[in-house]
Amino acid sequence: MAMSGGVDSSVAAGLLVEDGHEVVGATMKLWGGASDSGCCSAADVRDARRVCDQLGVEHHVFNFTTEFTASVVDPYVADHAAGRTPNPCVECNRHLKFGALLERAARLGFAAVATGHHARVERSPGTGRPRLRRGADVAKDQSYVLAALTSAELDRVLLPVGALTKAEVRAFAERRGLATAAKPDSQDVCFVASRAPGGGPSSGRRSFLEDRMELHPGRVLDAATGESLGEVPAVELVTVGQRRGLPAGGGRRRFAVAIDTAARTVVVGDEYDLLAGEVVLSARTWVGDPLPVGARCTVQASAHGRPVAATSLADRVRFDRPSRRVAPGQLVACYLGDEVVGSGVAC
Amino acid sequence: MRPDPATAPDRPSAYLDHAASTPMRPEAVEAMLPYLAGTFANPSGAHGPSRSARRALDAAREELASVVGCEPDEVVFTSGGTEADNLAVLGAHAGRPGPVLASAVEHRAVLAPVRAVGGTVVPVDARGVVDLDAARELATGARRDGGAVTLASLMAVNSETGVVQPVDRFCEAVRAVDGDTLVHCDAAQALAWLDVSAATSRCDLVTLSAHKFGGPKGTGALVVRGRAARVLRPVTYGGGQERELRPGTQNVAGAVAMAVAARLAAAERDATLRRVAALRDRLADGLADAVGALEPAPRALRVAGSCHLRFPGVVGEELVLLADREGVSTSTGSACASGAREPSHVLVAMGWDEASAAEAVRISLGATTTAAEVEHALGVVVRAVRQLRLGAAPAR
Numbered sequence A: 001m002a003m004s005g006g007v008d009s010s011v012a013a014g015l016l017v018e019d020g021h022e023v024v025g026a027t028m029k030l031w032g033g034a035s036d037s038g039c040c041s042a043a044d045v046r047d048a049r050r051v052c053d054q055l056g057v058e059h060h061v062f063n064f065t066t067e068f069t070a071s072v073v074d075p076y077v078a079d080h081a082a083g084r085t086p087n088p089c090v091e092c093n094r095h096l097k098f099g100a101l102l103e104r105a106a107r108l109g110f111a112a113v114a115t116g117h118h119a120r121v122e123r124s125p126g127t128g129r130p131r132l133r134r135g136a137d138v139a140k141d142q143s144y145v146l147a148a149l150t151s152a153e154l155d156r157v158l159l160p161v162g163a164l165t166k167a168e169v170r171a172f173a174e175r176r177g178l179a180t181a182a183k184p185d186s187q188d189v190c191f192v193a194s195r196a197p198g199g200g201p202s203s204g205r206r207s208f209l210e211d212r213m214e215l216h217p218g219r220v221l222d223a224a225t226g227e228s229l230g231e232v233p234a235v236e237l238v239t240v241g242q243r244r245g246l247p248a249g250g251g252r253r254r255f256a257v258a259i260d261t262a263a264r265t266v267v268v269g270d271e272y273d274l275l276a277g278e279v280v281l282s283a284r285t286w287v288g289d290p291l292p293v294g295a296r297c298t299v300q301a302s303a304h305g306r307p308v309a310a311t312s313l314a315d316r317v318r319f320d321r322p323s324r325r326v327a328p329g330q331l332v333a334c335y336l337g338d339e340v341v342g343s344g345v346a347c
Numbered sequence B: 001m002r003p004d005p006a007t008a009p010d011r012p013s014a015y016l017d018h019a020a021s022t023p024m025r026p027e028a029v030e031a032m033l034p035y036l037a038g039t040f041a042n043p044s045g046a047h048g049p050s051r052s053a054r055r056a057l058d059a060a061r062e063e064l065a066s067v068v069g070c071e072p073d074e075v076v077f078t079s080g081g082t083e084a085d086n087l088a089v090l091g092a093h094a095g096r097p098g099p100v101l102a103s104a105v106e107h108r109a110v111l112a113p114v115r116a117v118g119g120t121v122v123p124v125d126a127r128g129v130v131d132l133d134a135a136r137e138l139a140t141g142a143r144r145d146g147g148a149v150t151l152a153s154l155m156a157v158n159s160e161t162g163v164v165q166p167v168d169r170f171c172e173a174v175r176a177v178d179g180d181t182l183v184h185c186d187a188a189q190a191l192a193w194l195d196v197s198a199a200t201s202r203c204d205l206v207t208l209s210a211h212k213f214g215g216p217k218g219t220g221a222l223v224v225r226g227r228a229a230r231v232l233r234p235v236t237y238g239g240g241q242e243r244e245l246r247p248g249t250q251n252v253a254g255a256v257a258m259a260v261a262a263r264l265a266a267a268e269r270d271a272t273l274r275r276v277a278a279l280r281d282r283l284a285d286g287l288a289d290a291v292g293a294l295e296p297a298p299r300a301l302r303v304a305g306s307c308h309l310r311f312p313g314v315v316g317e318e319l320v321l322l323a324d325r326e327g328v329s330t331s332t333g334s335a336c337a338s339g340a341r342e343p344s345h346v347l348v349a350m351g352w353d354e355a356s357a358a359e360a361v362r363i364s365l366g367a368t369t370t371a372a373e374v375e376h377a378l379g380v381v382v383r384a385v386r387q388l389r390l391g392a393a394p395a396r
Helices: A007-018 A042-055 A065-081 A088-107 A166-175 A203-210 B026-035 B048-068 B081-095 B108-116 B132-144 B167-177 B197-202 B226-231 B252-267 B269-291 B316-325 B345-349 B371-389
Strands: A024-029 A058-063 A119-123 A130-134 A218-222 A228-232 A255-260 A265-269 A275-286 A295-300 A308-312 A316-324 A331-336 A339-346 B075-078 B100-103 B120-122 B151-153 B182-186 B205-209 B220-224 B306-310 B360-364
Touching (some): A007 A042, A024 A042, A024 A088, A042 A058, A065 A088, B081 B151, B081 B182, B081 B205, B081 B220, B182 B226, B252 B269, B269 B306, B269 B371, B316 B371
Parallel strands (some): A024 A058, A218 A265, B100 B120, B151 B182, B182 B205
Antiparallel strands (some): A130 A339, A275 A316, A295 A331, B075 B220, B205 B220, B306 B360
């Protein structure tokens, strides 16, 4: 049972114990750097250990810092350097929780790894193959960050709280008196402080990246006229679709529509300049069988983004109606109804 | 649900993490009990109960001094090995600011304060033995640059590999460069296995830690000899206890128990050594034969309780966990605050890459280790290594 020290994984462990599973709690130490949130602080480890004590199960701390740096942090920095918008939670799930941890669990003789994600793993009635569905609590659904998993991993994954609403999770924790019952939900990227000391919003990301790469000022160009509208302090920190922090042109709301870190330019346009008819995907994955070319599906391009109707093609998905452009580097999850069928990374 | 090993006394178990801590000797437990509730008074007071406590503290100091070969006045009781190490390094540096040296394989209780005062690390060879030539060169370089080395620190026994360090030749090497250099020896791991008076007779400062030889946690001592007493400054301030080097009301019960444990450990040392070495050989040879366990450092260089091994193709952290589930307590590297394992700085200093270092497991035997424990551990570790090498175990 992967224990972050939060309420969801605490309750997930409690549910497994109630179901009679032999449970061992494991907190993954992923990051040694300074961060004001996330799942690696000594306080979170203590919380996880206390909950395990309350439930009467063993607790261990696993050091996966090397793997985390190589599979999550380094690509996160490289993506920013290339002007892409990485999704470290997706990579952490793919390479750490359902990668290194799943492999370790298998070596140690455990049948499955459980996490506190709000999503559901169910078996197909006929084939017995695992399927990934949205969590019962639509507002807390985390199937998106699990969308890059395949049936090979999901076969050995348990998501005990996926059938519960967040309110039910909290109620269970309070009923059992779990130490984490009232703990707030974690947010943000766990290894990046949300704010640098004395800084404003997103200053944490800036200072984290500044320590690991060179940031360059960029020229801001008008999408329609090509004329220069001003500068941004760091082209690497701009995301496609971003509005804040960009020079306004003619008093209109302007959005970043394209970023070129090599040329150090950010092209800004109006909201309709952000619309795209499709998104080309690399690194596509399928939970089970691939969708046939031309199949209808819905796609979601961020953790709590609105799913839009689309058609799945060989190397892309085409939106039924022009939709907000997906920032390169973002994961695109494909759904049939509330079931995840696959994913890809926006090019 | 599986019962917790700690609450299932009937399950076979083997505690093989004596380098981390040893069980208290019953004699030491018994010796300290009167000073917890009965003779509880502050030993610095002016009344009868205080005098009783004072007498016990003085007797403990004398007893410990006779075991480690120093004068009673030279024993400064501390809250343990870490505090003693910090007092040695920071206290010497405060008294005479200047370059500080320590071997790269010291315990972090030495390395961290050495780094805090901008000190330099002396490399070790592939066996983990300090490089004496490098020590001499670093000391010479410091002197040439205008500041003779204030303090040079070398442990008696490495806490991970069990390797015995050449403390006497280290003293010669650094003092040949500058006779005023103080030498500190962290002997926290040593007293159960070696005659510490060998270190006390040559070094200016010696760290002792009670819970490594059957004494209580939270009790240790720094032996402060001759010249060191004139140089050393306290790192905490308060009352004048412990020659003003370590203020604070003394832990009388702890000191009493520490002295008893030290006396018994020293008296029984030769017999213990022979018995434990045979058990260690049985375990190390058995694991080498059955699963190809390697010994990172030659056995001849190591203390009798040390069974530090590398299991190629196995993540040490996973082996420790599987062994623990069968009641066998072992360890890898050193633990950080959260309880996660860190790559061993000792093995890295010996030239190991991170992946190889992750394959090491520290199994450490002690005076209470039995043949039954060793046989149980042998079976458990062999099974665990084979399972882990198979990779994915069959799904249940």
